[in-house]
Amino acid sequence: MAKTDEYPVIWLQGAGCSGCSVSVLNTESPTIKNLLIDEVIPGKHISLKFHPTVMAGQGEAAIEAMEETHRKGGYLVVVEGAISKDSAYGAIGEEDGKPVSIFNRLASLAEKAIAVIALGTCASFGGIPAGSPNPSQCLSVSQALKSKNITTPVINVPGCAPHPDWFVGTVASILLLGLPKPEDLDDVGRPKAFYGKLIHENCPRRAYYDEKKFAKKLSEPGCLYELGCKGPVTYADCPLRLWNGGANWCVQSGGMCIGCVEPGFPDIVSPIYEKMIAEPAEKEV
Amino acid sequence: MGRIVIDPITRIEGHLKIEAVVENGVVKDARSSGTLFRGIELILRGRDPRDAQRITQRICGVCPTSHSTAATLNLDSAFGIANKIPDNGRILRNLILGAAHIADHILHFYHLAALDYVDVAKVANYEGNNLALKSIKSFIERGELAPFVPRYEGDYRLPEDVNLQAVAHYAEAFNMRRKAQEMLSIFGGKMPHNMTIVPGGVTEVPTVDKIASFLWRLNELRDFIDSVYIPDVLAVAGVYRDYFEIGQGCGNLLSYGSYELDGKEADLTKRARLFKQGVVSADLKLEKLDLTKITEEVKHSWYADGTSGRKPTEGKTEPQPAKEAAYSWVKSPRYDGKVYEVGPLARMVATYVSGNPMVKSLVDSTLAKFNASPAALFSVLGRHAARALGTKYIADSMPAWLLELKPGEPVYVEYELPEEAHGMGLVDAARGALGHWIEIKDRKIANYQCVVPSTWNASPRDDKGQPGPIEQAIMGTRIKDEANPVEIVRIVRSFDPCLACAIHLITPKGRSLGEFRVS
Numbered sequence: 001m002a003k004t005d006e007y008p009v010i011w012l013q014g015a016g017c018s019g020c021s022v023s024v025l026n027t028e029s030p031t032i033k034n035l036l037i038d039e040v041i042p043g044k045h046i047s048l049k050f051h052p053t054v055m056a057g058q059g060e061a062a063i064e065a066m067e068e069t070h071r072k073g074g075y076l077v078v079v080e081g082a083i084s085k086d087s088a089y090g091a092i093g094e095e096d097g098k099p100v101s102i103f104n105r106l107a108s109l110a111e112k113a114i115a116v117i118a119l120g121t122c123a124s125f126g127g128i129p130a131g132s133p134n135p136s137q138c139l140s141v142s143q144a145l146k147s148k149n150i151t152t153p154v155i156n157v158p159g160c161a162p163h164p165d166w167f168v169g170t171v172a173s174i175l176l177l178g179l180p181k182p183e184d185l186d187d188v189g190r191p192k193a194f195y196g197k198l199i200h201e202n203c204p205r206r207a208y209y210d211e212k213k214f215a216k217k218l219s220e221p222g223c224l225y226e227l228g229c230k231g232p233v234t235y236a237d238c239p240l241r242l243w244n245g246g247a248n249w250c251v252q253s254g255g256m257c258i259g260c261v262e263p264g265f266p267d268i269v270s271p272i273y274e275k276m277i278a279e280p281a282e283k284e285v
Numbered sequence: 286m287g288r289i290v291i292d293p294i295t296r297i298e299g300h301l302k303i304e305a306v307v308e309n310g311v312v313k314d315a316r317s318s319g320t321l322f323r324g325i326e327l328i329l330r331g332r333d334p335r336d337a338q339r340i341t342q343r344i345c346g347v348c349p350t351s352h353s354t355a356a357t358l359n360l361d362s363a364f365g366i367a368n369k370i371p372d373n374g375r376i377l378r379n380l381i382l383g384a385a386h387i388a389d390h391i392l393h394f395y396h397l398a399a400l401d402y403v404d405v406a407k408v409a410n411y412e413g414n415n416l417a418l419k420s421i422k423s424f425i426e427r428g429e430l431a432p433f434v435p436r437y438e439g440d441y442r443l444p445e446d447v448n449l450q451a452v453a454h455y456a457e458a459f460n461m462r463r464k465a466q467e468m469l470s471i472f473g474g475k476m477p478h479n480m481t482i483v484p485g486g487v488t489e490v491p492t493v494d495k496i497a498s499f500l501w502r503l504n505e506l507r508d509f510i511d512s513v514y515i516p517d518v519l520a521v522a523g524v525y526r527d528y529f530e531i532g533q534g535c536g537n538l539l540s541y542g543s544y545e546l547d548g549k550e551a552d553l554t555k556r557a558r559l560f561k562q563g564v565v566s567a568d569l570k571l572e573k574l575d576l577t578k579i580t581e582e583v584k585h586s587w588y589a590d591g592t593s594g595r596k597p598t599e600g601k602t603e604p605q606p607a608k609e610a611a612y613s614w615v616k617s618p619r620y621d622g623k624v625y626e627v628g629p630l631a632r633m634v635a636t637y638v639s640g641n642p643m644v645k646s647l648v649d650s651t652l653a654k655f656n657a658s659p660a661a662l663f664s665v666l667g668r669h670a671a672r673a674l675g676t677k678y679i680a681d682s683m684p685a686w687l688l689e690l691k692p693g694e695p696v697y698v699e700y701e702l703p704e705e706a707h708g709m710g711l712v713d714a715a716r717g718a719l720g721h722w723i724e725i726k727d728r729k730i731a732n733y734q735c736v737v738p739s740t741w742n743a744s745p746r747d748d749k750g751q752p753g754p755i756e757q758a759i760m761g762t763r764i765k766d767e768a769n770p771v772e773i774v775r776i777v778r779s780f781d782p783c784l785a786c787a788i789h790l791i792t793p794k795g796r797s798l799g800e801f802r803v804s
């Protein structure tokens with residue numbers, strides 16, 4: 001049998017909702033079974049050493065699986081959820097009978113990791129728990145690592161939730177080509193392959209905008225800009241990629257874009273159902 | 286007697302820790318603690334009330350649809366439009382919620398609970414042609430067994446053929462739950478975090494092609510529920526019959542009911558629903574729900590003592606992480622001062638006791654297979670069976686709703702944002718009774734309180750010292766092998782808690798846990 005290279009992955013959950021995990025379970029091709037069991041790229045297999053929602057083990061053995069991977073090094077860390085600065089607000093597992101804060105777990109794991117994927121908007125930028133007044137003092141993964149002078153590369157894959165393709169594509173790219181080069185990421189650390197263009201640029205309701213045909217109430221056809229759509233300031237490929245196996249996506253369903261992949265979400269897009277103050281800015285292609 | 290520590294528990298949603306004391310092989314005491322605080326209720330204050338629907342969904346990525354349902358019912362009532370939602374809007378909301386619950390329950394049984402009963406490692410000996418099993422066999426041969434190992438060893442009892450089939454179904458169920466989320470997105474926009482459920486109705490419109498596309502995904506899921514999911518639950522129950530007696534819990538059940546069958550009744554305690562609302566105890570008598578009897582106690586939670594005993598309408602969230610007597614971020618909701626379990630078991634029993642013919646026949650025929658009385662429902666297997674049968678009840682009700690949709694008719698009604706108002710939204714989420722309460726002042730959120738299912742089930746001791754439902758279900762359980770206390774995790778997971786847990790088992794003479802006392 002040909003040798004398979006194993007790529008160990010440790011998946012941490014901080015201040016989040018597990019929605020990123022659920023979204024990754026929705027991956028279409030490869031399926032989640034392909035990701036867990038099969039060689040996701042020929043000759044390469046992701047070995048999910050720790051994932052709170054999926055793994056069979058629990059207790060000390062689960063923490064030990066994490067620790068053993070940590071000792072060996074050469075693994076990828078995926079973080080879902082924001083990181084509370086205050087250890088009282090979030091802990092996972094124990095050491096010497098004392099809870100270990102998620103912040104400290106992340107710091108020690110990140111030091112020896114090849115890279116950290118900050119999955120979802122909470123991990124990438126703080127997201128919902130960091131919404132004003134940020135009661136649990138949440139940081140993004142980058143902010144948390146920077147505060148401890150840890151320089152391991154961080155790739156932001158935001159979205160509330162992120163599209164499964166954005167995660168799988170980022171991982172596959174690392175397996176095939178290595179870590180992304182600086183020019184592959186935008187100014188907030190997102191892969192340009194997925195976050196390179198405004199929703200507004202490729203929106204199927206764009207023609208309505210150009211003709212100034214605006215929906216006056218929810219559920220109507222027309223551009224949703226006057227009702228608060230944040231597509232004109234949001235960078236993601238949702239209109240082309242579509243969601244849930246192509247079944248639908250936010251603007252198509254009349255639910256509008258709420259800017260969930262952007263730094264500052266949710267405060268920066270609130271009130272969600274009010275028209276934005278600024279006019280949309282076109283980015284050079 | 287030995288000291289055992291389990292930390293963390295996996296295959297549940299969120300962050301929860303349970304500590305238990307074992308004496309002579311029996312759990313003498315248990316404590317359940319939520320270990321993560323985000324303060325969503327504090328984040329909501331001062332925001333546009335309409336944004337509550339978007340933000341509260343983010344409480345949970347597994348059950349966001351339930352939160353969006355509770356939030357919109359809450360806002361509908363605050364905006365004075367609870368009885369004005371167009372039928373299309375009401376039905377589409379039901380279909381979206383139904384799709385979410387189907388996805389959730391399949392996920393729970395196969396991907397969260399099943400690995401406590403099913404032995405993936407035995408696939409190493411597989412010689413057949415099932416593609417999923419063959420690929421799992423090569424996975425095992427490569428030697429890196431994460432995430433299926435480590436695990437508790439010792440109590441995998443399924444016969445080889447049943448076990449192999451269950452592993453194949455574990456793989457197939459991934460596709461089925463994904464398909465249910467796709468079905469949800471047809472009317473819900475996307476998942477996780479649907480886009481279309483809003484106060485006033487929904488934003489997506491029904492068309493014939495969407496109805497057909499939804500229907501045929503639903504048909505495939507109904508086949509799976511009938512031919513795979515329910516038979517697998519029964520197969521596990523047949524081999525693990527002792528679990529009809531393990532994890533009984535507090536014996537009191539509470540259901541808010543769910544799936545709106547009547548759009549003209551504004552009062553959520555009077556509205557006709559597919560699942561019945563009410564409280565039931567071991568005597569199997571359904572009593573009408575009296576919302577004024579719900580209080581939240583915080584003596585053992587990290588919140589200011591002055592906020593204890595309040596009704597959700599007057600609820601306050603004042604974190605106090607250093608509080609001495611506390612051991613959880615979860616509050617203790619109580620009904621009439623007593624401990625109540627919520628979830629699929631509660632809503633199925635409420636509906637069963639109300640005399641609903643379909644639910645009665647589903648439950649009675651299942652109990653008959655095991656020569657069991659309804660008392661057996663109060664158990665680990667009772668919860669799994671209620672969840673599976675409840676999934677069928679929902680899925681079988683949905684085709685008729687689809688055909689009631691009227692393409693071209695309204696899905697949404699406009700409203701005025703009130704200067705000041707109060708609202709309430711009640712729904713049975715996948716994991717049980719979910720309530721949202723809002724107070725609006727100056728057209729902004731002045732106060733928002735959520736009492737979520739796992740707050741009921743995973744609650745710590747209340748002000749009177751009564752343990753919460755999961756704590757009670759664990760207490761008294763005999764642990765066969767303290768190195769592999771699988772009984773405890775099976776009990777915890779039967780509640781499908783929406784928190785990530787850490788469970789500690791210690792002996793009374795074990796390590797000190799501060800204020801922890803063994804009675």
